[in-house]
Amino acid sequence: MSLWDIKASKAVSISGKTTQQQSQKEAKNVTSACWVCAKGSKIAIGYDNGDLYIWAIPEVTSTQNSSSMGGQNLPIQRLNLGYKLDKLPIVSLQWIPSDGKAGRLYINGFNDHGHLFQVLILNEESESRIVKMVLPIAESCQGMELVTGLSDPNKHRQSALALLLKSGHICLYDDSEIERYLLHSQSRSPPTLPNCSYVKLPYGDSGISVAKFYTSNPAALASLDEDYFSSATKYPCLFSMKGKGQTLTSFTNIHKTRNLYITGHLDGTISFWDASCPHLLQIFMIKQQNKDDTSTGNPITSLQFDMSSSILLSGERSGMVHIITFKKDSSDNIFSFLNAKQGDNYDVRSIKLKGAVTTMSSISKSKHFAVGTEKGIVSNLLCSLYRTFFFFVTV
Incomplete structure (x- = not known):
């Protein structure tokens, strides 16, 4: 992974080079990436074998003062989508911040043999830094987007996680329900899994x-x-x-x-x-x-x-x-x-x-x-x- 200085048009930091050389026996390609912070200090990278690495990005001032381009060779976290033997490619990633506390990382992966949509909560201030949940969708997700609107002008903003499924249907999850489940899933009385609703589009509806x-x-x-x-x-x-x-x-x-x-x-x-x-x-x-x-x-x-x-x-x-x-x-x-x-x-x-x-x-x-x-x-x-x-x- 390279960090580029756009004005200077050159790489100022390279990470993971040694790790890549050590794992040549298992070749893998980057399939997706996204920031997992609000200030550009961490990035998540997904691979075609289901691996998910989270890297720390050095500050620009430290890279400018450093004479060497050598960076960290190990990610700060190594995760995997589902079971390691599944090797589901991570097709897309999306990070949702939550008031600077426990942000959520949405991970979508599928191939011809299976699919999985997983949500992680990453909280550096908690003892349980990572909490996982799997959304039980019936088919592979071809795309995801967070749609934010106003349910009532006098109430708080309401967001929906929209998943475009392989069949062309749109599946909706209340994002606040997902957040609530993740925050209380390890309590003595965990909440039930969030429910989804399907949107019937007037155009493109086979019915x-x-x-x-x-x-x-x-x-x-x-x-x-x-x-x-x-x-x-x-x-x-x-x-x-x-x-x-x-x-x-x-x-x-x-x-x-x-x-x-x-x-x-x-x-x-x-x-x-x-x-x-x-x-x-x-x-x-x-x-x-x-x-x-x-x-x-x-x-x-x-x-x-x-x-x-x-x-x-x-x-x-x-x-x-x-x-x-x-x-x-x-x-x-x-x-x-x-x-x-x-x-x-x-x-x-x-x-x-x-x-x-x-x-x-x-x-x-x-x-x-x-x-x-x-x-x-x-x-x-x-x-x-x-x-x-x-x-x-x-x-």
Whole structure:
């Protein structure tokens, strides 16, 4: 390991040279590195055989006054990811300081035969300098990032550890729960392992079968007279760690919603997303049910939403068409119906057509919808508040 003086463009300190010569029988390559301090005095280096060395970095003044470039030949700590025989390459490292006390080092390693994600707590002031924990993820982690946001303007900052898994899903851990576990894991009553929650992305989700995008003001979106990205400030946090597994049914700034993203899923679910800024936020979902309150489980194959009348049509592979009429209020925003309590803001009627529904279209403000099926039949539906009239046209 070499320490370079950037201005002088030369190495001022070399460490580990003797150690490398002594271990030529076991060749290994550096795969990752990161600082493990706040002032640049220590660095962690990960190798392709799972070894993790922590080196002390000499101060610049001491290297400048020294006539020799010789440095330390032994690291201050030698660790290993998992069992030494596993030899999992350390793909990435990330250091999280914690008020100058017990910082945490996140270690991610995997190969074709296995994976492991480990967290270490390094505390020089404690008798137990190193405390380890393994996050029980089901598949290898392709990337990690610490996302920090404000859960509440009047509360402390909240951070989430986001792990991108091999399948494309994002796994979230509350970073404060990880810290709490590490600090109390050796006590008489250790806490339980932190729980993870999975983020369902509206784009790239394999469960989505159809999607539609609607905007309340196409002219404003085209001219960009209002900064599209500044509206992200209305969101309290990109990843909410509260109420894991639940959807956001409403929020105070729903009247500011300008863009709506509707997705239909393979399990029959319809999801509504606020797309007013690049961070899509799920508002609520509708899951079609049978008369006995069980889920239909039929994949959604087509969607059509008429904004002026607040009527949504969803078509299924089974040939079922659901007419969902939302209750409007006095607000000027055409998406204001999303602010009502979920389940109380819409009525559902259903009709059965021959063949799987393949396409839908509508004439704005007319309440007329055209529905096509795989049998070559086009149905013209006139949807009012209380009734639905339709006739068939065979193509």
